[in-house]
Amino acid sequence: MNRARKVTGLAARGVVLAAAFAAAAAPPYAWAQAPAEQPAAVAAPAAPAAPQGLSESVAAVVNDQIISTYDLAQRMRLLIATSGIQPTQQNIAQFQREALISLVDERLQLQELRRQERDQKMSIVATDDELNEEIADMAKNNNMTADQFVASLQGQGIGVGTLKEQIRAQVSWQRWIRGRYGSRLRVGEDQVKAAQQRMEAAASKPQYQISEVFLDANRVGGMETAMTGAAQLINQMQQGAPFPAVARQFSASATAANGGDAGWISSGEMAPEVDAALEQMRPGQLSQPIQVRDGVYIIYLREKRSGATASVVNLKQAALALPQNATADQVAAATATLNTLRGQVTGCGDLEAKAAGVTGVVAGDLGEAEIKDLSPAFRQAAETLQPGQLSEPIRTAAGLHVLAVCSKRAAGAEQVTAEQIESRLFGQQLSMIARRYMRDLRNSATIETK
Incomplete structure (x- = not known):
């Protein structure tokens, strides 16, 4: 086995998954240039029978805990179903990479939570009853009963246990971070006022309502891989893959949990390369891959307004x-x-x-x-x-x-209350703590891939 490169910069994922079987049509994205010809679709990765004993193949080992090829194939199928992207020969490696990164992170999270349970003699990890409640909510959001939702998963070769393990890690980790650090965080009045002043100053600049996908070059294996992956994702979104679902599954930005929704931003808030692209875009347009220092952005410009002068x-x-x-x-x-x-x-x-x-x-x-x-x-x-x-x-x-x-x-600036600003700053601080926590877990872990 070869020791894997440490994976850094992963976004904190939200609890809610994209609706795997939503019937709503995807938004009609425009693009500055015509997208490349759609690659031929391929079958989703084969779902092998559940491994039996030592016959199981090993995809990775995380602190002596095995991630099997069966686990990997199942997670790839779930990723394909929830992203709305058609698998092709060109993007199947991207699915595999994202699936493995997610599985590694979840193993690290659950290992840490089990350790905390032993040390503190308290229950932290979500129970089966809690997971069933989450699945029932997801089914309701898709206008299905829980049984119908599970049957739909199984019809695509996805075992319900695969979904449950993903939810178990997400729910438990989010609860642990908020419970451990949430009560210690304090957003001061000076911080709120400073944020208000920045917003007022930015209101005179052009403003853009955007959604974003950010591919971290270090995370995915280099800038060339990130550029190739971004081009493939754009191509799939041009063919109808929903932007929010793609962002939730592939973006390394903190906005991934919100489907990539970054809200209104002003010129100068993002990298200069992104600002330059936004100046040339029209509302409803999807950007080409935008290379920045650490990775590649895909931007969907939802709305645009001139800076206020009054x-x-x-x-x-x-x-x-x-x-x-x-x-x-x-x-x-x-x-x-x-x-x-x-x-x-x-x-x-x-x-x-x-x-x-x-x-x-x-x-x-x-x-x-x-x-x-x-x-x-x-x-x-x-x-x-x-x-x-x-x-x-x-x-x-x-x-x-x-x-x-x-x-x-x-004039024209968003009217954001002090309470809303305080809530936003609190969320940003909590997200930063979670990312640092995960970085430390990765740095101290032994992660090997076959």
Whole structure:
């Protein structure tokens, strides 16, 4: 046997598998150039009879635990069924490589979880009842009963045990990572504010709603292999393979668990090579393979919008009515009243409550408006103040006003709440911990392939 190259950079997989037998048609992808001629399809890998004792062939050994050729063939069949890709002579090696990488990782995960169960004397690995519940949910998502779903798998030569072992590793590992590290993670207010500022700054740049597949060159055996594999995947998606299913099974990006959905991004957030490709693409178009330093991207551009140049501000005000011909003493008295109020108010949250206790002062919510549409008297304050700040008293024909800036954003930018940003940052940190954990397991493991 030859010792295998350590496999690094695998994406953290989600619990939900792609619907293996969904009837919905794949989206119509356009491509900058006509795809290559579709390679001839081949039969899925043979499903040998269950191995008997020592007659079983060995595909790999992970810390003295065998992965058999039967295990490998079964996982390849499951991968083909869930990716929606037609196997060909050109891509069958890619299926085999992905299947083996997944099996190795799952063996490492379950070995670690069993060790933790022994050391901590607690149950971590998912039970058969939990696996049956997961399969029932998958069947429901495919408009089937659990029995019909299992029968469909078996009709394609896939044993239900193969699916159960994949789910067992995914569910158990995700639960362990969240249980062990989730309570320790803290996303600070400064992190949320910094993320909000980055989003506001990026809103002025062109924005793209994309889905992605990333093939890690180190993981798949080199850049040439990654480029070839990307071209094959593009060809299959042009023939109808669903992008989300392909991303779930082949992408090394953290977005794999979401079917490759990266949401809205701005120019400059990804590698320069990807930015250059996006500038030339139209919505509904699938990119050619995009080579970057560590691998190859496939991008599906779902939507595109120009960068926003206008700013939108959300305002509240406290005002004292004052005639246009008011005397200097009247203006001075009103100014003193509003300045006293300003000293008591901390921001938008308590402006109206504090103003209610001051005779003659009326407070209210002015809502959102583009700064350029505000009256000249209010525009300068809205441009210079930051969220949470209050203006000096502003004189208008109607009276004297104090403005409070509640929020400010670029027009057209996504309105993302602080809670949503916090949840996103939490997920990113947890995903990073999981990847590092897996990297350490691989580095300390003995992995051999035949």
